[in-house]
Amino acid sequence: AQSVTQLDSQVPVFEEAPVELRCNYSSSVSVYLFWYVQYPNQGLQLLLKYLSGSTLVKGINGFEAEFNKSQTSFHLRKPSVHISDTAEYFCAVSLDTGFQKLVFGTGTRLLVSP
Amino acid sequence: DVKVTQSSRYLVKRTGEKVFLECVQDMDHENMFWYRQDPGLGLRLIYFSYDVKMKEKGDIPEGYSVSREKKERFSLILESASTNQTSMYLCASSSQTPMGVDTQYFGPGTRLTVL
Numbered sequence: 001a002q003s004v005t006q007l008d009s010q011v012p013v014f015e016e017a018p019v020e021l022r023c024n025y026s027s028s029v030s031v032y033l034f035w036y037v038q039y040p041n042q043g044l045q046l047l048l049k050y051l052s053g054s055t056l057v058k059g060i061n062g063f064e065a066e067f068n069k070s071q072t073s074f075h076l077r078k079p080s081v082h083i084s085d086t087a088e089y090f091c092a093v094s095l096d097t098g099f100q101k102l103v104f105g106t107g108t109r110l111l112v113s114p
Numbered sequence: 115d116v117k118v119t120q121s122s123r124y125l126v127k128r129t130g131e132k133v134f135l136e137c138v139q140d141m142d143h144e145n146m147f148w149y150r151q152d153p154g155l156g157l158r159l160i161y162f163s164y165d166v167k168m169k170e171k172g173d174i175p176e177g178y179s180v181s182r183e184k185k186e187r188f189s190l191i192l193e194s195a196s197t198n199q200t201s202m203y204l205c206a207s208s209s210q211t212p213m214g215v216d217t218q219y220f221g222p223g224t225r226l227t228v229l
Contacts, residue, residue, distance in 0.1 A: 009154070032215045043118070043204055043220035044157075051215065090156060094215045100145050100164075100208055101172070102218060106156040 002027035004093050006105035013112055015083055021076040021108045023065075023091030033074040034092040034102065035065055044090065050074065061085070086112045117141070118221035120205055126227045133192040135224050137205030144210045146188035147218065148172075148180060151202040163188055164210070195228045202226075 005024045013019050025031060032051050036044040048059025055067040065076045074091060091105040121136035139146065145164050149157040149172075159172030161180040169180050177199060181189045188207075192199055202225050206218040 006156075034217075036220075041222075043222045044206075044218075045220070046217050049217065092157075100210075100215050100218070101159060101162065102147075102157075103159075104149075104157040106154055 002031065002093055002095060002103055004091050004103055004105040006091055006108050008108050009106070010109045010111065013081055013110065015112055015114050016080050018079050019077065019081050019085075019110065021089050021091075021110065023074045023076065023105060025072050025074065025091075025093045027072075027093065027095065029095055032094045033065075033067060034094070035059065035063070035074070035076050036090045036092060036104075037061075038088045038090065038107075040087070047076070047089070081110070081112050083112050083114065085110060118205055118207055118219050120203075120221040120224050122224050123222060124225050124227075126229065127192075127195050128229050129196060131192075131195050131228075133195050133226065133228075135190040135192075135203055135205075135226070137188045137190070137207075137221055138186055139188075139205075139207040139219070140186065141207060141209070141219065142185070143207035143219075144185070145208045145218075146182065147206040147208075148178075148188065148190045149204045149206065150174070151204055151223070157204065160190065195226075197228050200226060200228045 034049045035047040050067045092102040118139045147162040148160045163182045179191045205221040208216045208218045
């Protein structure tokens with residue numbers, strides 16, 4: 001069975017600093033990869049996704065992620081964060097089986113301070 | 115704009131009560147999902163449905179059932195609520211595509227407390 005690991009439960013960072021949120025997955029078959037963001041008291045919103053093609057994926061709000069098949073990673077990056085980026089971020093994987101079940105990581109809380 | 119709505123944002127029930135959580139989507143999506151979200155555990159899939167009257171168990175179906183009588187509506191039922199079902203419940207929907215995977219759109223969640 002596949003799994004998703006987000007090693008950092010919380011990442012504190014100062015405003016305008018760069019940030020990387022790490023995500024590793026385990027699967028023996030092809031996967032599709034997603035990053036979702038959850039702002040306080042809201043549902044999840046898609047940031048970006050990798051289905052095929054270029055391994056560098058750009059998403060909303062200046063975020064990007066790179067799919068690295070050899071390292072089974074899909075790390076999320078932003079060169080300069082804002083206070084408004086404070087939220088919880090979830091990495092998720094879906095198998096290439098025709099179903100749309102997503103397996104989520106445990107989440108990383110990004111805390112941006114002035 | 116896509117929209118997934120859930121019947122309640124906050125709900126308080128007593129142990130043993132039957133609880134219904136309703137989810138409605140207006141995007142004509144074939145697939146609908148119920149997750150529960152707990153601190154430190156992320157989101158875990160309870161049930162999903164890929165068509166009207168069809169349902170599949172997710173990773174943690176015990177203590178729950180679902181109903182999908184209409185395409186736009188997916189209900190989660192707690193037959194006899196227990197305190198360990200206190201959680202945030204999130205509904206999502208997605209369309210079926212040739213690739214077999216598409217973005218899931220989430221509702222705002224229902225925070226259920228069972229006393």
